[in-house]
Amino acid sequence: MKIINNQTRRDFLKKSTVAGAAISAPMIFTSQKSWAAPTEINMLAWYGHGEPDIVEEFEAQNNVKFKPKYYAGGDNMLALIAQSPPGTYDIILSDAEFVQQLNAADYIEELNPADYPFDDFMYDEFKKFPGHWTGDKLYSAMVRFGHLGVSYNTTAITAEEAMSYNCFWKPQVQGKVGHFDWHLPNLGMISLLNGNSSPSPFDISEQAWEDVQKKTMSMRPQVGGFFDYGGTFNSLKNGEMLAMCGIGDWITGVLEKDGAPVASVVPEEGGIQWTESYCIGKGSAHADIVNSFIQYMLSPAGQVRSAQMAAYPGFCVTQSGVEALREQNMGEAKRTGQIEGVSNNPIKLIQEGRIHYRDIPRQQSLEDWNDFWSEYKNA
Secondary structure, three states, X not given: OEOOOOOOHHHHHHOOOOOOOOOOOOHHHOOHHHHOOOEEEEEEEEOOOOOHHHHHHHHHHXXXXXXXXXXXXXXXXXXXXXXXXXXXXXXXXXXXXXXXXXHHOOOEOEEOHHHOOHHHEOOHHHHOOOOOEEOOEEOOEEEEEEEEOEEEEOOOOOOOHHHOHHHHHOHHHOOOEEEEOOHHXXXXXXXXXXXXXXXXXXXXXXXXXXXXXXXXXXXXXXXXEEEOHHHHHHHHHOOOOOEEEOOEHHHHHHHXXXXXXXXXXXXXXXXXXXXXXXXXXXXXOOHHHHHHHHHHHOOHHHHHXXXXXXXXXXXXXXXXXXXXXXXXXXXXXXXXXXXXXXXOOHHHHXXXXXXEEOOOOOOOOHHHHHHHHHHHHHO
């Protein structure tokens, strides 16, 4: 099914918020919609996307209620969808590298490119982002992104040391290096450290893959644990871990704003971009509402909410979104480099060739990388 939505972006942004009448007011002054039970929208996403700071405005405007189910890692997302009948999930937040697999398995609907403000996207390559399209057919809309690199405690690792992944081997942090427990970002970083930047840290020969495994194993004595989202957050917050591989500002940004002595940088070897996009689940009974939500998240208001997400911050993908963020919270725009003329501007880093899009392995299978990751964890 191809999703068609004739509502323009301008019309959507002008739509007024549904006002709830006072309980004591006569029913004649209250719309039927305001008294109707909210339409439930089943969401599959990373933690935070269905929380009030992101969805409350859209829920109020459209009398809907998001029911999120959260996952961590694209492998887990695919498994959850495979175990569910078609139509279970109305909206799916996917990491960009997994959209092709969702499409190949017929888990998502085709989208209408005219529904989204691609002309407002900050970077030309984002307009036809790899994997989101099959020919001229669109299956996923990019809504936010971020960069992964070295995340560290500033009392244990200096800013200069953090400019190389080699800091994870620093003797002073032995037993205090943690991993976000997902093989793609971690092994991608070690691949960059080994010099596998072209064509991609995820497109490597068998010999290079053996070298990545060897280098990764050499870090094992430094490692104090493997963590999910909450564990990663807490272990950095309480100082249990002094460095973390596999993450970036999406974790340390929240802690930094709360005063913790942590930071994230894109090191000299390069960083990895995570890219999040929305898809409409195959067989969704609420495709039109979901499509309106995607449009909302690409509006300036939605982009500002996304950039400041309480669970984990991200970068805006539209120019109007960045401008709105600067107007409403210049401090956050400066902290994340979303202003002109700074060295850590996210688009500038991409243009300089220091950022590589996270991908699935191209010359090995996902199982190959996952099997090694399990071996590494148990070593």
